[in-house]
Amino acid sequence: MSTIAVLGTFDTKGEEHAFVAEQIRRQGHQPLLINVGALEASQIKADITCEEVAAAAGVDLAALKARKDRGETVAAMAKAAAVVLEKMVAEKKIEGVISLGGGGGTAIGTAAMRVLPIGFPKLMVSTLASGNTAQYVGSKDIVMFPSIVDVAGLNRISRQILTRAAGAICGMVSAQPPKGEDKPIIVASMFGNTTIAVNHAKGILEAAGYEVLVFHATGTGGRTMESLIESGMVSGVLDITTTEWADEVAGGFLTAGPTRLEAAARKGVPAVVAPGCLDMVNFHGPESVPAKHQGRKFYQHNPQVTLMRTNVEENRTMGRMIAERLNLSEGPLTVLLPQKGFSVIAAPGGAFHDAAADEAFMQELKKSLRYDIPVIEMDCVVNDLAFAERCALTLLEQIAAVKK
Numbered sequence: 001m002s003t004i005a006v007l008g009t010f011d012t013k014g015e016e017h018a019f020v021a022e023q024i025r026r027q028g029h030q031p032l033l034i035n036v037g038a039l040e041a042s043q044i045k046a047d048i049t050c051e052e053v054a055a056a057a058g059v060d061l062a063a064l065k066a067r068k069d070r071g072e073t074v075a076a077m078a079k080a081a082a083v084v085l086e087k088m089v090a091e092k093k094i095e096g097v098i099s100l101g102g103g104g105g106t107a108i109g110t111a112a113m114r115v116l117p118i119g120f121p122k123l124m125v126s127t128l129a130s131g132n133t134a135q136y137v138g139s140k141d142i143v144m145f146p147s148i149v150d151v152a153g154l155n156r157i158s159r160q161i162l163t164r165a166a167g168a169i170c171g172m173v174s175a176q177p178p179k180g181e182d183k184p185i186i187v188a189s190m191f192g193n194t195t196i197a198v199n200h201a202k203g204i205l206e207a208a209g210y211e212v213l214v215f216h217a218t219g220t221g222g223r224t225m226e227s228l229i230e231s232g233m234v235s236g237v238l239d240i241t242t243t244e245w246a247d248e249v250a251g252g253f254l255t256a257g258p259t260r261l262e263a264a265a266r267k268g269v270p271a272v273v274a275p276g277c278l279d280m281v282n283f284h285g286p287e288s289v290p291a292k293h294q295g296r297k298f299y300q301h302n303p304q305v306t307l308m309r310t311n312v313e314e315n316r317t318m319g320r321m322i323a324e325r326l327n328l329s330e331g332p333l334t335v336l337l338p339q340k341g342f343s344v345i346a347a348p349g350g351a352f353h354d355a356a357a358d359e360a361f362m363q364e365l366k367k368s369l370r371y372d373i374p375v376i377e378m379d380c381v382v383n384d385l386a387f388a389e390r391c392a393l394t395l396l397e398q399i400a401a402v403k404k
Contacts, residue, residue: 002095002173003030004121005088007081007112009105010035011050013151014043016100016162020125023166024098029173032094034084036077036108038064048084050077057083074104078111085112089120096121096173098165100151103128110136117231121172125165127151139220139227143168183211186395187225188238191217192301193343194276196383197391198240204392210235217241217277222256229263236271236399237264240382240391243277245318246310251290252281261325268331270398272391275337275361276382278318279346279354281308299351307345309352312360319364327370332398334374336391337362341381348381 004024008017010033021031035046036053038061054061057080064073088094097116099109106126113122114137122142129144137144145165149157186205190198202212213228215221222244228234244256264271280299283289283306289298297309310318326333341347342358366375376394380387 001028001030003032003093004169004173005034005085005094005097006031007034007036007085007097007099007109008101009037009108010042010044010046011037011040012043013037013100013105015154016151016158018044019154019159020098020100020162020166023163024170027167027170029170034081036081036112038073038077039068039070053077053080053084056080056087070104074107078108081108081112082115086115089116096123096169098123098125098169100125100147100162100165102126102151105151106136110138110142113142114138114140116140118228119177121169123165123169123172125151125162134220139224143172183209184235185228185233186210186212186236186238187228187234188212188214189217189222189225189241189276190214191241191243191277191343193280193345194241194382196344196385197276197388198238200385200388201238201240201392204389205236205238205396208396212238217243217254217256219244219247219254219256222260226256226260226263229267229269232267234264234269236395237269238272238391238395239264240272240274240388241276242273242322243280245322246278246281246314249317249321250281250293250308250310250314252283252308253288254282258321259325261322262328264331265325265328265333266330268329270332270395270402271329271334272395272398273322273326273333273335274382274387274391275318275322275342275358275365277343278315278361279310279342279352279357281310281314282306283308297352297354299345307352309346309354310357311354312357315357315361316364319361319366320368323365323368323370326373327368329370329373332401334376334394334398335365335369336387336394337365337375337377338382338384338387339377339379344381344383346381347383 024031034048129146215225247255299307346352
């Protein structure tokens with residue numbers, strides 16, 4: 001029998017959470033009811049009260065109740081719920097968590113879930129699950145379960161949905177991954193335009209005894225990779241595809257945010273970094289390209305993705321900003337630069353070939369980079385097998401040096 005946290009705002013949605021708790025009991029697991037609803041009295045008896053949740057994070061609940069500011073209360077209880085859940089998981093007191101909510105409940109529940117490790121079962125039944133859930137899921141494996149109707153009482157629809165949701169979290173908790181050999185982990189970033197290089201490097205690293213996890217550099221992929229590095233599970237980083245910085249600088253839709261590249265630097269994890277696909281900014285269809293970019297060089301990757309070639313000014317900016325992040329490095333780091341092209345379509349003769357723009361990046365990066373960070377320049381394109389091999393072997397050397 002496993003213990004599953006049932007976390008929610010019991011001052012407004014107590015009946016629904018109690019129903020889910022009963023379904024969990026029927027499936028042979030023990031629910032632990034945690035109340036994070038602080039504005040009114042709880043509708044049901046909680047195992048952990050909102051007062052106890054607030055106290056765990058030093059939140060002045062009496063002052064919150066006196067002010068009756070819903071937004072402030074949601075933010076405070078989200079912070080407190082995260083503290084409580086993280087502690088319970090660390091102490092192995094719960095094996096899963098489920099929450100139900102509308103806007104406020106979803107904000108609180110998912111904020112708490114985002115601090116939990118990848119692989120820990122977490123399920124959010126939400127009125128917002130059918131829309132853009134990026135701000136709620138972040139870089140974690142939170143299952144968003146559409147509530148279909150509002151979480152506002154029990155009816156013939158909600159009973160079905162909540163029963164299935166309870167079954168889903170019980171199934172997630174009961175399902176145990178098969179045990180295998182746990183090899184040390186290396187994470188790698190990849191795009192379609194760097195696939196050849198990453199796959200070749202991956203083979204070399206796997207032959208050396210590592211498990212290589214590849215992340216698609218689509219914004220979410222980069223953020224997820226950074227999150228895994230921060231978890232302390234990673235032995236090395238093969239960051240060949242730093243393209244998300246092009247979207248960050250030029251306003252594309254695949255940005256991973258301004259902290260991309262910082263996790264390995266701050267954790268001191270051995271890393272190899274290359275400017276893979278920094279020549280391209282991602283937009284949706286042609287109609288999605290901002291008017292200010294009219295007249296630029298474009299490439300239709302597919303009907304849903306329009307690529308824009310980065311220019312000299314953007315490359316200088318990226319060189320400086322990437323150097324600033326790499327300069328934070330507390331562990332071994334090497335930068336490798338393919339001088340003849342950062343992607344398949346930017347190679348000589350390709351649609352995005354622009355030697356001046358590439359050179360602007362490389363010069364700005366070298367000028368801004370900390371003096372003790374080595375830079376290796378190679379007279380090839382990013383997908384040259386020799387470049388991929390040099391990246392892989394350099395990373396292996398750095399990991400070996402740290403182990404000594």
